[in-house]
Every structure is written in C-alpha cells, then in structure tokens.
Amino acid sequence: MRQVLRRPAIALSACVLAFALAVALAAPWLPLPDPTAMAASPYEPPGAQHLLGTDNFGRDILSRLVWGTRLALMVAIVSSLISSLLGIVLGSLSGYFGGWVDGIASRTFDVFLLIPTFFLVLLIVALFGSGIQYTMLAIALTTWPRSARIMRSQVLTLKSRVYVQAALSAGASHSRVLARHIVPNGLAPIVTDGTILMGLAILTEAGLSFLGLGDQNATSWGRMIFEGQRHLRLAPWMSIFPGLALLILVAALNLLGDGLNQALNPQLQRQSLRAKRHEPVDRVHAPQAAVPILDVRDLRMEYRLEAATIRAVDGVSFSLSAGGSLGIVGESGCGKSSMGAALLQVMAPNAAITGGDVAFAGRPMLADGRPVRIDGVEAIRAIRWTRLSTIFQSAINALNPVMNVQQQLIEAYLLHRPEAGRAAALARIGDLFDVIGIPRRRMASYPHELSGGMRQRVMIALSLLHEPELVIADEPTTALDVLIQDQILGEIDALRRRLGLALILITHDMGIVAESCERVAVMYAGEIVELAPTERIFERPGHPYTQALIASLPTVSGPRRVLSALPGEPFVPAGDIVGCRFAPRCRMAADICRSTVPPRVKTGEGHEVLCHFAEAAR
Amino acid sequence: MRLRRYVLLRVLQFVPVTFVVIVLNFLLIHLAPGDISLLLAGENADPAYLALVREKFGLDKPFLEQLWRYLIQIGSGDLGLSFRSRQPVLDEILEKVPATLLLVGTSLTLSVAIGTWIGTWIARRPGSTLDSAVSFAAVALFSVPVFWFGLMLILLFTVEIPILPAMGMTSLDGPRSGPGYILDIARHMVLPVAALMTVSVGQYVRLARTSVADVLGEHFITTVRAIGFPERTVLHHYALRNALLPVVTVLGLQLGLVLTGAVLTETVFSWPGLGRMIYEAILARDTPVIMGAFIVMSLTVALASLITDLVYAALDPRVAL
Numbered sequence: 049m050r051q052v053l054r055r056p057a058i059a060l061s062a063c064v065l066a067f068a069l070a071v072a073l074a075a076p077w078l079p080l081p082d083p084t085a086m087a088a089s090p091y092e093p094p095g096a097q098h099l100l101g102t103d104n105f106g107r108d109i110l111s112r113l114v115w116g117t118r119l120a121l122m123v124a125i126v127s128s129l130i131s132s133l134l135g136i137v138l139g140s141l142s143g144y145f146g147g148w149v150d151g152i153a154s155r156t157f158d159v160f161l162l163i164p165t166f167f168l169v170l171l172i173v174a175l176f177g178s179g180i181q182y183t184m185l186a187i188a189l190t191t192w193p194r195s196a197r198i199m200r201s202q203v204l205t206l207k208s209r210v211y212v213q214a215a216l217s218a219g220a221s222h223s224r225v226l227a228r229h230i231v232p233n234g235l236a237p238i239v240t241d242g243t244i245l246m247g248l249a250i251l252t253e254a255g256l257s258f259l260g261l262g263d264q265n266a267t268s269w270g271r272m273i274f275e276g277q278r279h280l281r282l283a284p285w286m287s288i289f290p291g292l293a294l295l296i297l298v299a300a301l302n303l304l305g306d307g308l309n310q311a312l313n314p315q316l317q318r319q320s321l322r323a324k325r326h327e328p329v330d331r332v333h334a335p336q337a338a339v340p341i342l343d344v345r346d347l348r349m350e351y352r353l354e355a356a357t358i359r360a361v362d363g364v365s366f367s368l369s370a371g372g373s374l375g376i377v378g379e380s381g382c383g384k385s386s387m388g389a390a391l392l393q394v395m396a397p398n399a400a401i402t403g404g405d406v407a408f409a410g411r412p413m414l415a416d417g418r419p420v421r422i423d424g425v426e427a428i429r430a431i432r433w434t435r436l437s438t439i440f441q442s443a444i445n446a447l448n449p450v451m452n453v454q455q456q457l458i459e460a461y462l463l464h465r466p467e468a469g470r471a472a473a474l475a476r477i478g479d480l481f482d483v484i485g486i487p488r489r490r491m492a493s494y495p496h497e498l499s500g501g502m503r504q505r506v507m508i509a510l511s512l513l514h515e516p517e518l519v520i521a522d523e524p525t526t527a528l529d530v531l532i533q534d535q536i537l538g539e540i541d542a543l544r545r546r547l548g549l550a551l552i553l554i555t556h557d558m559g560i561v562a563e564s565c566e567r568v569a570v571m572y573a574g575e576i577v578e579l580a581p582t583e584r585i586f587e588r589p590g591h592p593y594t595q596a597l598i599a600s601l602p603t604v605s606g607p608r609r610v611l612s613a614l615p616g617e618p619f620v621p622a623g624d625i626v627g628c629r630f631a632p633r634c635r636m637a638a639d640i641c642r643s644t645v646p647p648r649v650k651t652g653e654g655h656e657v658l659c660h661f662a663e664a665a666r
Numbered sequence: 667m668r669l670r671r672y673v674l675l676r677v678l679q680f681v682p683v684t685f686v687v688i689v690l691n692f693l694l695i696h697l698a699p700g701d702i703s704l705l706l707a708g709e710n711a712d713p714a715y716l717a718l719v720r721e722k723f724g725l726d727k728p729f730l731e732q733l734w735r736y737l738i739q740i741g742s743g744d745l746g747l748s749f750r751s752r753q754p755v756l757d758e759i760l761e762k763v764p765a766t767l768l769l770v771g772t773s774l775t776l777s778v779a780i781g782t783w784i785g786t787w788i789a790r791r792p793g794s795t796l797d798s799a800v801s802f803a804a805v806a807l808f809s810v811p812v813f814w815f816g817l818m819l820i821l822l823f824t825v826e827i828p829i830l831p832a833m834g835m836t837s838l839d840g841p842r843s844g845p846g847y848i849l850d851i852a853r854h855m856v857l858p859v860a861a862l863m864t865v866s867v868g869q870y871v872r873l874a875r876t877s878v879a880d881v882l883g884e885h886f887i888t889t890v891r892a893i894g895f896p897e898r899t900v901l902h903h904y905a906l907r908n909a910l911l912p913v914v915t916v917l918g919l920q921l922g923l924v925l926t927g928a929v930l931t932e933t934v935f936s937w938p939g940l941g942r943m944i945y946e947a948i949l950a951r952d953t954p955v956i957m958g959a960f961i962v963m964s965l966t967v968a969l970a971s972l973i974t975d976l977v978y979a980a981l982d983p984r985v986a987l
Contacts (some may be wrong), residue, residue, distance in 0.1 A: 301809075
C-alpha cells in the first residue's frame, strides 16, 4: 500500500479525490450562499465577494461548484457500483461454469460492449424523462460488460488454483467457493477499471446535462456549462470553472486507475527499468595479422533489477581461433546467454556492459567496457551479420511473426548487399534452404506455419546468409525434441567444417558439447570456472561443478551408475561476494572456500580451473 | 480458405448485435411511460396518421407479434417518420452523414497519425521524465470534457483573438464552389476537429507507446538489431508495423466514444451533422429520430468493429487459425 502511494501520480490523484469527497460531504456546513439563491447581482466577475463570480441569475458559482461535486461523485459512485456488481456476478458465473453458459454469456458481453453508452442514455432519457436515476441506471446498463469481461478472465485463471481445487474437493458448494475463494482474489483489476468507469460516468452525465437533458432539479457541472454557453462572451467564468472542476476530477480518477493498473502489473513496471550504458570510445583501426577470430578479456555485464544489480557476466576471458569451436556450458541463469548478447552488443534495456575488452579478428569491438567507434561508426556495425551472426534460442520468438520468412531473409540480405537486388537475394536464399534442408516451397510461409525444426532451420539459414566467420549459437536446439535436436546439431557441425566458420555453442547440455565442440568453457554464476579441450575435460574434469555436470549425464555404453543431480539453488552474483561462488553447493568445500576467492589454476595445456583444490583434483 | 471462413463467421456475428439493438429499442418503448402510439407518431399527430401507425406496428396485436413486426420493420430500413419534417428518419439521417463523416474522419485520422507518432517517439525511452510527462498529459487529455474544451477554443480563437469561425460549416457570404469553398470549410473545421481530437488523441499516444515498447522488448527485435539494421529501421519498419496492429483494433472500439464526442462538438459549433440533428430532435422530443439515431449509431459502431477485425485479420497472418 505504501509502495503504491509513493507513486506521484497516485498520491496526487488520491489527494484530489479525498479533497473532492470532503468538499462534497461538508457542502451543507460550508459558509457558502445557497447554490439556488438568486441573491447577488447577475454576471458579477470573480472577486472578493464571490470568489468565482456569479451567473446570469446572480447565483454564486463557487457554491454551485461545491454542490455540483456532490452530484458528480454520486453519479460516479452509484453507476460504477451497479455496473461493477452486475459485471462481477455475471462475469464470475460465466467464467466459473464455462461450457455453454460461458459461450452465451461472453457473446452477450461482446454485443453489449458494442452499444454506445451515450446514445442509449439519450434514448432512455428521451423516453423516460430526465431524472438522475435513469442516467445512472443507463450508464450502468451499458458499461457492465467491461467488468464482466475482466471478472470472467480472472475467474478462469483463479479456478484452477490449488486452494480453489482443495476447497472444492473438501466439499464446499459452488456458491461458497465463488464467494469466499474466487471473487475476493479477482477484484483488484475490477477496482482499477472502476475508477476509470467513474470518470466515464461523470463525463456522460455532464455531456447529457450540457445537451439540456440533465436532471432539472440538480446542480450539475454539465448544466452549469450548458447555461454558461449562452453567456460565453459576457461571463466566460460561468463556463470556465465548472469545466476545470470536471477536468480535474475526471483526470484524477483516470490517473488513479492508470497508476493502480501499473502498480498491479509488474510487467509494465519492468519495462521502465534501464541500465546506464557507457559512451562509445573512438579508435583508429590498425590491422593485425594472425590473430584469433575472437578475443575476450575480463568481460563484465550487469542487469539492473528492482531490488539489486546482478552481475550476470563477471570477468569472463577466453579466445577462439578462426574455424575453431567453443562450447559454453552452464545451468540456466549462469550468464551464458547474457555473454552471447554482450558479444553481439544487443542487450535488454536494463542490461549494460560494465567492463572488458573484446576484439574480433584483431579489431577492437569493446575497450574497457565501452563500444569502440572507428571513423565515427561503431565497430560492431561493420561486422554484424556479415562476419558475426547468431542463432537464437527459440525461433518462434526470434523471427518476426507478421512477415513471411522469405521477406525477412531478403531484407537481411539486402541490408548488407543493397546492390545485389531481390533476384540475387532470392537465389541465395533458395541455395541456403537447399543446404539446410528446407523445401523451397516453404519459403513464403510465416513462422507460425512452420514446425519447430523448420523454424530453427530458417534461423540457421538466416545466420549463414552472409557467410560469417563466427556464429554464436545460443541454445539452438533447446525447444526441439531429441531426434530433431541431433539432426540440427549434426547439420550445424557439418556446415561449420565445410564453410570453415568458427562456432560458439551456448548450451546447458554437456552431452551436446561433447559431440560438436573442440573446447569447453563451463560457466557458473557469471564466471568461467573451467576451460579445457573437450576430451580433456571429460577425462579429467578439474572443477567440482564440472564433475557434477558430467556425472549428471546418462551414458548408453559405460557402466551403469546412479545419475547425480546437483542439490541446492544456483548462486546469484550480486552485492559483495566473499569466497567461492560454488562453495554452498560443493561437496569438497572447506573453510578456505567460504572465505577466499579461488585462484585461476592452470592444470595443463589449455586447461584452467577456478578452484582452491584444482591441483588436488588432478 | 480459413480466412474466408473467418470473414463469414465474423460477418454472421453482426446479426445478433442488430437483433439486440432493435429488441432493446422495442423494450424501451414498451417500458416507457405514456401511449406507445404517441411515442411513435408524435404528440400532436393527426388521428389518421395515429391510426396508420397503430396499424403498421400492430399495436392491438399480442406482444410477440408486435416484436416480430417491429423487427421486420426496422430490419427493412423503415425507421418511421420524423415529427417535425414528416420525412423518413433514415433519409434525414443519411442526409446528415457527410458532414459528420468529414468531422469524425478528419479528427480520427489526425488523432491516429499524431498520437501514434508521439507514442512511438516516447516508447524508445520508457521510464524517462519525458515519457512520464507525456503519459500524464495523455491521461489528462482524455479526461477533458469535449464540449467545454470546444467552448474554451471559441473563447480563445473567436472571442479573444478573432481568427477562426466558430459556427457552422460554411460562411453565409462565402463562395459556394471551387478552392475558395474548400478553404472556407477547412477554416470552419479547425476548431471542431481540434476539440473532437481530445477524445481520442491521448488514447492513441498511450496505446502506441505501450504497444511499441512491448514490441521493442520482443526477441525478434533483438534479431533484427543483431542483423545490423539501423535503429531507425528497427523502430519504423519492424517495431511500428507490428505495434500498429492493436491500434487498428482499438479504432473500432473507440468509435462509440468519438461519435459521442461528435454529438457534443457539433452542438457547440453548430456543425450541420448527425449530432446537431440529434440535439434538435431532443429539444423537439422527436422520438423516432432519437430512436433512429440510436439504431444507426449502434450499428455503425458494430460495423466499424467488424471492419477493424477484418482489417486486422488481413494484416496479421496469425489470426484465424
């Protein structure tokens, strides 16, 4: 609650509403003239006697404004209350019982939602006469489907919850379950929408009064503007002030609803979290010969979250020679995908590279955590997709859903080869599809029309479009079944050898790296804890974490053994870190592990381990 | 094939809406106090016409037969005669459509264009001060009572600084054809269009902002960035195209509010359209015209929703699976 009130928009509108409510309740006791008394002289401008002036009958405008608040709030509260009650009852019945009840009910909601409120209100008032009660009823009658729809979807999600099922199996009746367990838990969005509904009700009543159809006996802001309209030139204050009052009250309601909606909806909040990023640094390009295709030194990247800053990549160094292949293995959340994103310099808005150097074929891409610019252009731009490309995890999300795959590939091709033309692009894509094994007739399909395996193949074709020198494959087969997984990994491996490209394969599966990578880096909590040639790491794993990962692999050929799963939760690299990050889960952990950061120990040719006991394990 | 089925299904859904609107109208007439024939024919109708109306609506017949006759009657486009002009209501309404269409069409087009442009612009930096300020202004904007805002525009641009006309669609002594005529109408349109835009422009700003920010957070945007598309192309070609889909759907849902705004705006500016006609019908207690307007407005909104759904289906290949 306190958190919610801390948002300025909510606090401000809550104050306005509290003030309006206080004024409305206190109206009879305030030292104001009778709002209907035609006591003063007409058309008196705002002044000491009458703060907001008088109208054409000599009535005090401030007093009428205060009494108008009563009417506005009554209309708002009564009509939105009736509307929400109707909506809650019908919406929860429809969602709870489902089936044909729901079918009919939700069709009814849809139909009623299409009826424009104001015109129905006009008709009702024209037929029944202009009583305030008809106005409120008519507003409720046309707006209830809003709350009904919200309630229905709330109930649909709530009714499968464990506590609801538990209550039902304990023998509680439907009505009791609905009233006790479901409706109270689903009310929050109804309340939010209710505030917006209140604003709508006030504006509807005001509009009606402005057309001269309001309650003749009530003091309404809309009616005041209606009367002021004819004297706009002579006494503009007659219309200015009630309009301002309307604007302020309705805006307060809308802002409150909007603010509550954002506070209740964490997803909307997360959007606004942004990490501060470093400015680019300018460099002159000096070509070098015979260097690794990728050289990464002490790369660091952080995510800014509400509660903390997570150091997802925390000092990672490795290098990869042209045509080589490196597997990066670790549990989900260990920072392996973040590292891939940092290498490509495409990160979520709340992520930022905070340190490290990256060089691609000798060209600096990142210097001391800052993107490098050569001749005013960011260096990464010069290599994106033409020399460095990537295969993303789930192709269904990584491809544009509303564009067919052929078009997406054509645009990516023409971006880097604008002179080639559409025909050349199509020819290249056709060839690639042949290589990857996608029938050419599927070229014009949309992503959702393809199978998971096909989509992933399209993603691979996309990554190979410009014959890059390095491909970063981020869990390229995670979303697929085992058979397709093997097929696609085999294809990637074959392509790599044939085209001579270098590959970084990011995965959680030790088994996958064993088949397709020359070297393996094991990541844990943002760090590379072990780096070694693949054969060696399987023969002599140096880090207890690596050993656990290998032990969890099932083998078909070797001796039968119990598969061991690693107990405990992964370490979250945030705040001050003391000792070894893996210590809490490590079977070998000793006192030194909990107090001192482990050293990086070289245990053999190209083999390094981040562990106090690396030598011992050897 | 699937698309054709979707279109057919969606068009069929238009039927229950029409049915509900007409039945609602019928029930309201029967629930209203007073003689039904007087409501339908007018309070000072001559006895012969009154008898004709009784006969036509079968007012001495059982309730359900009356409903059936009413459905047939309205369904065939016969909305009765206006009290005042003795003209068929439908003709009266159709005569006023162009003026309202001009007003509503212009302000909606401008709202969508300007709102989307501003929304897209601030979506690039969600959470910034600018974003908060614009979002705040957008909420305030759709809280403005449109009729009051119209009056304030008149006060400012016609009374204080007399540069724009505030009444009607054309000048009394203005040209009746050629570019001068168009210019005259355009001048008359400025204030009402500006007033009516307040109803919707704020909504589009917010919608475009949320929608673009959502799309910018999707994985495929990361893909196009990794491919190396410049940020401008990412925003305008990829993000905006996908983000516009929800804007399209809201266009239909918004129309009810915009038409409401049009009635009030036309009243303020004496714009010779449907809104003005409804206002005058209310003053004269011309019930058939008010009922006709309710039916026509409801069906227009339903039709708009149908059209936007179909446009959406055409734009988004994922629909209709």
